[in-house]
Amino acid sequence: MSKIVFLHPDLGIGGAERLVVDAALALQLKGHQVHIVTSYHDPGHCFPETKDGTIPITVSGNWLPRSIFGRFLALCAYIRMVWASFYTVFLSDMQPQVYFCDQVSICIPVLRLFTSVPVLFYCHFPDLLLASHQSWIQKLYRAPLDWMEEKTTGLATTTVVNSHFTAGVFCDTFKSIHRKPKVLYPSLNFQTFDRECGSNLSNIIGTKQVVDFVYLSINRYERKKNLGLAIKAFGLLKSLLSDAKIHLIMVGGYDDRLVENVEHYEELRTLTASLQIGNSITFLRSPSDETKTCLLKNCDTLVYTPDKEHFGIVPLEAMYCQLPVIAVNSGGPLESVEDHRTGYLCHPTVEDFAEKMKHLYENRNLATKMGERGRQRVIEHFSFNSFSQQLNELVGELTGSIA
Incomplete structure (x- = not known):
């Protein structure tokens, strides 16, 4: 069985966070060892599995700003995720067989450049389509972030999306990525x-x-x-x-x-x-x-x-x-x-x-x-067992690719 380290920017209680927690639980169910590294985790505002010790959590980079005077959230998220990736590679002894990243892809080049560990990236939706580009200042600010999102997403060993709708949007948005993402529907833990x-x-x-x-x-x-x-x-x-x-x-x-x-x-x-x-x-x-x-x-x-x-x-x-x-x-x-x-x-x-x-x-x-x-x-x-099996197969394909 493998060790999988998850990198997630802000471990709150949204849908993306629920998927990450479910993915960790699913891989635990299959016998894998999991660990989540995040830049923010509030025990009073989180899913219980991240609070009661079911899933090990390491918080690194919480000292970095989440925004600058209420603005530049995306830039700050990029910086925090770069730090989280550097922490995982250089300052921890986790030594995973697979990295699981989602939401912010800027961490991928750090993981690929300094390790031989494959990276699974779960794209909930292209961030550049969610951001505002109305004023020239916004366009100027977003241009390098949008470019980096596409280029760094393309560096993932395997990319997965949450629906066929998102898969279509992904292909239409990231023109330079010629590999079609796989679809892994979120699931429910019926219990x-x-x-x-x-x-x-x-x-x-x-x-x-x-x-x-x-x-x-x-x-x-x-x-x-x-x-x-x-x-x-x-x-x-x-x-x-x-x-x-x-x-x-x-x-x-x-x-x-x-x-x-x-x-x-x-x-x-x-x-x-x-x-x-x-x-x-x-x-x-x-x-x-x-x-x-x-x-x-x-x-x-x-x-x-x-x-x-x-x-x-x-x-x-x-x-x-x-x-x-x-x-x-x-x-x-x-x-x-x-x-x-x-x-x-x-x-x-x-x-x-x-x-x-x-x-x-x-x-x-x-x-x-x-x-x-x-x-x-x-x-x-949409059963949890089906989700677990598909995710386990993805991990198996990735671990089999390690030289």
Whole structure:
């Protein structure tokens, strides 16, 4: 069995972090030894497996700035990852057989130049497409970073992406990389969602009013996640079903170090107040895994609003917990959600979302059937065992290539 060292920039509680943790657990399950090196890890804001010792964590480079006056986040992430790679190669005695890197590819040339160890790079999505290039200053700042992202990504021994959608975007974006990436879908560790949850929904909502249908949104508090769409659609739904006892729970990953998280959370609260639906919406910031599991098990429908999301793990979590999913008809949900069978794929408009939300409210038996189909689809196509086996095969191919 091999030792695999993971390099990840900021080990919080986002979807990318969940995949890294699941990848480490998957390889542990196959008998490999794993270790994660990161530039930041807060025990109060992390997945439990990284806190309880299940996965060994080393933090190096936390003294380096995460931003400069709230700006230059990408540049700072590059610097922190270069440091993490230098630390791993020169200042530690880890001696892995495989490096697993994701999100920031700048560490790859350090690993390839100073070691003979193969590098597996997991590309969640090209960062250059997520960054703003509107002003000439932004273009000037991003130009060398975008160039380095493409060139360093091409140095990986093997590149993996999270969906066929991302694979297509990868090939269209990185023209100089002629090797097509492999697709490894994220998965679910079913045991996480099979455990009993002690919380109850009424306590989480914090209201004494009777509620008989609850919509759930789970995403980071970032503008690109289009969370305002869920609130506006719910506001329209309230006007269409004036007597309905419905509620919307907005759950978001939140880090008070990130200006956008803080600003966007307040923007959404202001939007809710302007629509006069504050009594029917609950906002939660970075809830515990137990609370999140309780919500997925006890709410009635997931409302998933990101447009062109590269994959999206939340729809899988919802389907496994037997919730129908209402999502935008682009990106990863096209591969995870079966339209009209496990939920609905909609245009990213308030009217379309509100119409589907209304239809499921009025057709509870259909919502139940969609939930049952969704759970079966996740079990058949996105199991943790399948993910573990595919990842183990990738590692096997890489370790067999060492001279």
